[in-house]
Amino acid sequence: MDGHIKGITILGSTGSVGTQAIEVVKQFPDKLKIIGLAAKSSHAKLFQQIQEISPLMASWDKTQNSKTDMTQYQNLYSEISDMCTNNNVDIVLTATTGITAIHPTIQAIKSGKNIALANKESIIIAGEQIISEAKKHSVEILPVDSEPNAIWQCIQGEKSEINRVFITSSGGSLRSKNLDTLGNSTIEETMKHPNWAMGPKITVDSATLMNKVFEVIEAKWLFDIPWEKIDVIVHNQSKIHSMVEFVDGSIKAQIGPSDMKSPIQYALLYPDRFKNPSINQFNPLENKNLTFEEIDPRRYPCFELGIETAKKGNTWPAVLCGADEGAVELFLRGKIKFSGIFTILNQVIKNHIPIQSPSLSDMMATFQNSYTEAINSKV
Ligand SMILES: NC(=O)c1ccc[n+]([C@@H]2O[C@H](COP(=O)([O-])OP(=O)(O)OC[C@H]3O[C@@H](n4cnc5c(N)ncnc54)[C@H](OP(=O)(O)O)[C@@H]3O)[C@@H](O)[C@H]2O)c1
Numbered sequence: 001m002d003g004h005i006k007g008i009t010i011l012g013s014t015g016s017v018g019t020q021a022i023e024v025v026k027q028f029p030d031k032l033k034i035i036g037l038a039a040k041s042s043h044a045k046l047f048q049q050i051q052e053i054s055p056l057m058a059s060w061d062k063t064q065n066s067k068t069d070m071t072q073y074q075n076l077y078s079e080i081s082d083m084c085t086n087n088n089v090d091i092v093l094t095a096t097t098g099i100t101a102i103h104p105t106i107q108a109i110k111s112g113k114n115i116a117l118a119n120k121e122s123i124i125i126a127g128e129q130i131i132s133e134a135k136k137h138s139v140e141i142l143p144v145d146s147e148p149n150a151i152w153q154c155i156q157g158e159k160s161e162i163n164r165v166f167i168t169s170s171g172g173s174l175r176s177k178n179l180d181t182l183g184n185s186t187i188e189e190t191m192k193h194p195n196w197a198m199g200p201k202i203t204v205d206s207a208t209l210m211n212k213v214f215e216v217i218e219a220k221w222l223f224d225i226p227w228e229k230i231d232v233i234v235h236n237q238s239k240i241h242s243m244v245e246f247v248d249g250s251i252k253a254q255i256g257p258s259d260m261k262s263p264i265q266y267a268l269l270y271p272d273r274f275k276n277p278s279i280n281q282f283n284p285l286e287n288k289n290l291t292f293e294e295i296d297p298r299r300y301p302c303f304e305l306g307i308e309t310a311k312k313g314n315t316w317p318a319v320l321c322g323a324d325e326g327a328v329e330l331f332l333r334g335k336i337k338f339s340g341i342f343t344i345l346n347q348v349i350k351n352h353i354p355i356q357s358p359s360l361s362d363m364m365a366t367f368q369n370s371y372t373e374a375i376n377s378k379v
Pocket residue numbers: 011012013014015016017018038039040041042043094095096097098100118119120121144145146196197198199200201202260
């Protein structure tokens with residue numbers, strides 16, 4: 001490290017990844033500095049963050065009703081695109097949900113910023129554009145999501161061919177639920193993730209395993225690995241975050257605590273590593289029973305449906321993303337049963353007429369249409 005303090009813009013600073021990223025930055029004041037913070041409607045939380053961190057810029061949705069008076073920070077207000085292209089910014093962390101981050105990510109890449117990528121939707125929908133623009137502008141895509149981050153750590157310094165990648169899954173909050181009552185699982189049960197504290201959408205996705213479908217697509221774009229070389233396995237303890245097998249049969253695994261601060265830190269400080277006292281260390285002797293299982297299709301019907309759909313390429317991944325966004329929203333609003341998520345996904349997929357060689361606007365329109373179809377579903 002050359003003494004340069006990296007400037008960071010955080011899109012989604014009030015969310016699960018965003019708040020943990022702030023914790024990481026606070027541990028390294030001589031290495032990282034927050035330049036921009038963007039959120040949507042959590043005005044009170046953003047207000048606190050601005051008071052504490054004093055960023056140069058901040059962004060919030062002014063159309064949302066709010067009890068918090070943001071007028072005293074009006075001078076900091078910036079459009080998200082300006083926060084992503086500002087001269088003081090080296091890395092943009094994309095930690096928003098949905099597709100908000102897609103255009104700002106591409107703008108940031110075009111102005112030479114590295115992207116710490118947490119938001120899955122942007123790589124699923126705009127993978128082609130993000131990867132090709134990143135190559136063109138020689139910027140790095142730094143994976144934050146713990147599984148792609150683990151794969152990335154495993155392949156550091158490796159030049160030989162990858163034989164197989166094992167993406168691990170905790171199995172989610174409903175992994176031990178009786179199959180007969182699984183479909184009626186409540187929101188409360190579904191939100192109780194055994195290992196990770198995450199935002200609501202991704203917590204539901206980890207119970208259906210749609211989260212893993214998205215990570216497989218992510219891995220394909222980020223590491224250019226063919227479908228048949230990616231396996232997803234259930235590893236209840238969430239200590240091995242993924243593994244890579246090379247042609248000689250040797251396997252590298254990335255192991256660590258179930259703490260998102262760890263992959264966030266690796267991405268923001270890459271290629272350097274520093275001790276962070278706020279991250280617990282992994283002790284093998286306290287983890288004597290690390291287990292691996294195959295995916296039970298009866299428990300996770302969305303997984304196979306999702307993978308088979310994603311493999312078809314073109315607009316199919318955008319359908320998955322949009323339909324899942326709508327279905328999970330309905331579930332979280334208490335409008336459908338847990339089993340309704342699969343029913344809606346299946347319905348929207350069946351109705352989709354794919355577009356060959358889609359443009360980014362085709363992909364975004366497909367996401368939006370699939371979301372609308374899902375949210376208006378009657379199941
Ligand atoms: N949580 C994890 O551990 C984890 C792990 C790997 C990957 N990811 C991925 O990271 C992304 C974020 O996940 P999360 O769990 O952190 O979500 P979350 O807790 O729900 O937080 C979402 C954040 O995005 C902000 N946001 C949403 N729409 C916005 C908009 N239009 N403009 C500006 N800000 C907006 C929210 O602001 P408000 O609070 O103001 O609404 C909030 O700060 C997702 O794509 C997820 O799949 C998450």
